[in-house]
Amino acid sequence: MKVQDAIYQRKSTRRFTKSEIAGNIIEEIIAAGTQAPSPKNDQPWKFLVIKSIEKKKRIADILENQLNRIKSKYIRQGNYREDIIGAFETVRIIKEAPTLIFVYLDFQKCKGHDDGVRWELNAKDIECTHIMAIGAAIQNMLLMATEKEVNSLWIADIFYAYNELQAYLGEEGCMVAAIALGYGMDIGKKVSRRGLKEVMKYI
Numbered sequence: 568m569k570v571q572d573a574i575y576q577r578k579s580t581r582r583f584t585k586s587e588i589a590g591n592i593i594e595e596i597i598a599a600g601t602q603a604p605s606p607k608n609d610q611p612w613k614f615l616v617i618k619s620i621e622k623k624k625r626i627a628d629i630l631e632n633q634l635n636r637i638k639s640k641y642i643r644q645g646n647y648r649e650d651i652i653g654a655f656e657t658v659r660i661i662k663e664a665p666t667l668i669f670v671y672l673d674f675q676k677c678k679g680h681d682d683g684v685r686w687e688l689n690a691k692d693i694e695c696t697h698i699m700a701i702g703a704a705i706q707n708m709l710l711m712a713t714e715k716e717v718n719s720l721w722i723a724d725i726f727y728a729y730n731e732l733q734a735y736l737g738e739e740g741c742m743v744a745a746i747a748l749g750y751g752m753d754i755g756k757k758v759s760r761r762g763l764k765e766v767m768k769y770i
């Protein structure tokens with residue numbers, strides 16, 4: 568498959584069959600992640616692969632409990648949070664997807680320069696640049712998954728239960744994202760994108 572085809576064919580999948588992904592394919596997908604560029608070639612990533620039904624269920628339960636807690640807090644304030652309602656869908660996806668990969672930023676590996684500049688988003692340059700590398704690794708993984716006819720979902724809803732999941736998984740480093748992988752069913756149409764006229768300009 569051409570890179571161009573993988574880029575244009577990849578789309579988020581939120582319904583998976585029970586079919587398992589072979590170990591060698593999971594490894595090829597992660598290996599593609601490790602080919603991403605990173606500041607000073609620090610390769611600040613770490614991947615935690617979870618296939619166990621019990622562990623996925625536990626992760627989903629932890630997320631669901633936190634979502635319920637946040638939901639009731641906002642409901643008490645008369646605030647209906649659409650993002651929280653949407654995140655309950657992720658709870659189901661985490662249980663259903665045959666493979667879940669947690670991607671970590673491993674601060675032990677971040678040796679690139681640190682000017683200590685705090686950006687508006689209140690993160691230091693070294694944190695931002697290494698998180699960019701993690702994003703590049705994840706995108707490589709999703710493209711390799713597409714090539715292997717494996718469907719995927721990039722998940723950030725785990726942040727609703729950040730501390731609880733960090734504690735449960737017990738890994739050193741910062742959880743940056745999760746990826747659900749599997750063979751999709753009911754895959755919808757590709758969602759549209761803003762056109763180039765809107766997002767780019769020559770200066």
Ligand SMILES: Cc1cc2nc3c(=O)[nH]c(=O)nc-3n(C[C@H](O)[C@H](O)[C@H](O)COP(=O)(O)O)c2cc1C
Pocket residue numbers: 577578579580581657720721722723724725757758
């Ligand atoms: C950083 C990031 C976090 C995301 N988190 C979630 C998530 O937690 N749950 C979810 O259903 N989709 C999540 N998505 C998927 C986006 O909703 C999806 O990429 C977007 O709607 C565009 O659709 P496409 O991936 O099919 O092109 C995430 C995507 C990115 C890049």
